[in-house]
Amino acid sequence: MFLSNVSLFDFRNYAELDLALERSATVLFGGNAQGKTNLLEAVALSALTRSPRTQQASELVRFGQPAARVTCQVQGDAGPTELEVRVSMTQLPETTRATKRFSVNGRARPSSDMLGTLRVVLFWPDDLQLIKGPGEGRRRFLNTLLSQLDRSHARELNRYQHLLEQRNALLRAVRDGRQPVGDLDYWTANLALAGAAIMVDRQRRLLEIQPVAAAFHRELTDDQERLDLRYRPAGARIGEAPIELVAQQLQAAMADSRDEEIARGQTAVGPQRDDVEVWLDDREARLYASQGQQRTAVLSLKLAELHYLAEATGEQPVLLLDDVMSELDPARRERLLAALEPGPQALITAADLDDLPKSIVDRAAVFRVEGGSVHA
Amino acid sequence: MAEVPAPLTRVMEELGRLPGIGPKTAQRLSFYILRTPRDSVERLAAALVDVKARIRFCDECFFIAEGERCAICLSSRRDRAILCVVEEPLDVMAIERTGEYNGIYHVLHGALSPIDGIGPGELKIAELVSRLRREPVSEVILACDPDMEGEATAVYLAQQLAPLGIQTSRLAHGLPVGGELEYADELTLARAFSGRRSF
Ligand SMILES: Nc1ncnc2c1ncn2[C@@H]1O[C@H](COP(=O)(O)OP(=O)(O)O)[C@@H](O)[C@H]1O
Numbered sequence: 416m417f418l419s420n421v422s423l424f425d426f427r428n429y430a431e432l433d434l435a436l437e438r439s440a441t442v443l444f445g446g447n448a449q450g451k452t453n454l455l456e457a458v459a460l461s462a463l464t465r466s467p468r469t470q471q472a473s474e475l476v477r478f479g480q481p482a483a484r485v486t487c488q489v490q491g492d493a494g495p496t497e498l499e500v501r502v503s504m505t506q507l508p509e510t511t512r513a514t515k516r517f518s519v520n521g522r523a524r525p526s527s528d529m530l531g532t533l534r535v536v537l538f539w540p541d542d543l544q545l546i547k548g549p550g551e552g553r554r555r556f557l558n559t560l561l562s563q564l565d566r567s568h569a570r571e572l573n574r575y576q577h578l579l580e581q582r583n584a585l586l587r588a589v590r591d592g593r594q595p596v597g598d599l600d601y602w603t604a605n606l607a608l609a610g611a612a613i614m615v616d617r618q619r620r621l622l623e624i625q626p627v628a629a630a631f632h633r634e635l636t637d638d639q640e641r642l643d644l645r646y647r648p649a650g651a652r653i654g655e656a657p658i659e660l661v662a663q664q665l666q667a668a669m670a671d672s673r674d675e676e677i678a679r680g681q682t683a684v685g686p687q688r689d690d691v692e693v694w695l696d697d698r699e700a701r702l703y704a705s706q707g708q709q710r711t712a713v714l715s716l717k718l719a720e721l722h723y724l725a726e727a728t729g730e731q732p733v734l735l736l737d738d739v740m741s742e743l744d745p746a747r748r749e750r751l752l753a754a755l756e757p758g759p760q761a762l763i764t765a766a767d768l769d770d771l772p773k774s775i776v777d778r779a780a781v782f783r784v785e786g787g788s789v790h791a
Numbered sequence: 792m793a794e795v796p797a798p799l800t801r802v803m804e805e806l807g808r809l810p811g812i813g814p815k816t817a818q819r820l821s822f823y824i825l826r827t828p829r830d831s832v833e834r835l836a837a838a839l840v841d842v843k844a845r846i847r848f849c850d851e852c853f854f855i856a857e858g859e860r861c862a863i864c865l866s867s868r869r870d871r872a873i874l875c876v877v878e879e880p881l882d883v884m885a886i887e888r889t890g891e892y893n894g895i896y897h898v899l900h901g902a903l904s905p906i907d908g909i910g911p912g913e914l915k916i917a918e919l920v921s922r923l924r925r926e927p928v929s930e931v932i933l934a935c936d937p938d939m940e941g942e943a944t945a946v947y948l949a950q951q952l953a954p955l956g957i958q959t960s961r962l963a964h965g966l967p968v969g970g971e972l973e974y975a976d977e978l979t980l981a982r983a984f985s986g987r988r989s990f
């Protein structure tokens with residue numbers, strides 16, 4: 416699988432772009448605020464149905480324009496596929512809301528049908544916060560990986576989110592005396608089931624990713640440091656439990672915290688509160704790791720993501736590297752480069768060509784990005 | 792700053808009461824109406840008055856009606872032992888188009904949706920229960936949409952109806968999950984009717 420063409424219309428600072436891509440590496444360089452990250456964001460949006468940068472789809476539409484379009488041509492074993500995302504501002508000019516619509520080969524599709532055609536691994540400066548930052552980043556890491564492995568996981572996440580919003584609204588209605596407590600039962604039972612399915616998936620995948628990440632980390636630290644990933648599901652003990660049992664645990668946890676849930680109008684347990692702890696040599700990295708140790712651990716996680724996705728699907732994902740080379744010291748940079756050697760397709764941005772190793776620049780298609788256009 | 796003249800304020804207030812229309816949109820629509828030729832505004836006003844004068848909801852089943860009872864409730868050819876519960880009047884029309892169903896209906900006017908502030912009290916559920924106590928219905932088909940809100944409504948109804956001892960089935964077979972009944976094609980809907988499962 417590889418991405419052969421990206422075309423943009425009124426996306427961020429691009430009025431119009433049509434860019435053919437090589438199977439190997441593409442380097443995009445240029446000064447600040449020219450549109451390098453925007454281009455990678457467009458590819459990620461087509462692959463993942465959401466921007467890794469913002470929750471607000473309206474930000475994606477070029478200032479003052481009614482709608483944006485991103486179209487990606489993907490060449491796969493079974494022939495070409497066209498993925499398209501359209502973002503339309505809701506009619507009125509003052510509103511800041513926008514809706515996203517998806518199509519595959521020109522036919523409208525639900526968002527989950529977009530996933531799995533163009534698989535990507537992102538490595539962005541924000542990822543350097545993966546260890547130290549809030550749990551949200553680590554949950555996004557899991558969601559992105561698992562959704563690309565299995566569309567039904569993406570569907571389950573959407574379903575869970577919808578049920579969660581309904582149940583939270585009902586908790587507030589109960590708090591304000593607008594509905595009786597008994598009305599929670601249906602939403603609680605179904606939320607617990609949907610949540611349990613996600614947790615069981617997370618547990619299973621993490622058990623498989625853990626040794627891969629640990630192996631990369633051993634290699635990166637010359638056998639000096641042992642990395643461990645520990646899944647912390649919120650409100651359930653997973654182990655080998657079948658989904659129904661996990662759902663029961665979640666339901667019991669919700670029953671235990673019912674008063675608190677009603678008072679706060681928020682569901683207290685479930686995958687939206689999960690975390691993955693990263694441990695280095697029996698210490699939790701979030702609390703004790705130095706900046707350098709954290710960067711190495713992030714690199715181990717990213718390499719594991721790349722490797723696992725390729726192994727599990729039999730296809731190399733596309734690597735989107737935004738400005739990270741300059742953030743890594745020479746040794747870590749070398750290791751990342753080695754991962755590029757057998758050749759996943761990569762889109763790499765840098766402010767300056769000198770920020771990149773010559774070995775990459777020499778074999779890549781190089782483009783300059785300037786004010787929302789891309790030149791050879 | 793100049794005052795907004797009273798007739799204009801009134802239009803804004805009235806439009807602002809419509810669902811999904813906030814003050815900003817109400818303002819914009821009001822100015823749109825001001826700019827629109829007089830005869831189209833009169834046609835709109837007349838259509839609103841006319842629909843309210845001539846169309847109402849059936850006292851029995853809450854489908855649209857021209858009098859107290861709808862055409863289906865008034866018909867002598869319908870099977871009154873089977874009652875089909877739907878979310879919206881448009882669902883009745885979709886089911887009628889299949890020609891597969893000859894029973895009567897009950898329109899809930901929505902589905903349970905806490906996000907939208909819709910609980911059992913906002914739907915025609917109490918009316919359904921008292922109707923089933925009164926009438927000789929022996930089978931109820933729950934034809935709520937096959938989405939989460941429709942599913943929640945069907946489960947709630949099944950609980951409410953259980954004490955009445957009436958056979959209850961759920962229309963779901965073959966309908967696209969997450970879809971809306973109104974958009975299901977006729978063949979799918981017809982198949983759904985023959986394949987309904989008991990709760
Ligand atoms: N919706 C938008 N419409 C027009 N320009 C935008 C929009 N969103 C961001 N931009 C512009 O894009 C530029 C940032 O592009 P980006 O790709 O992040 O830069 P870089 O090349 O440094 O990675 C900024 O100048 C910003 O103003």
Ligand SMILES: [Mg+2]
Nearest residue numbers: 451452453738
């Ligand atoms: Mg950038």
Ligand SMILES: [Zn+2]
Nearest residue numbers: 849852861864
């Ligand atoms: Zn009627």
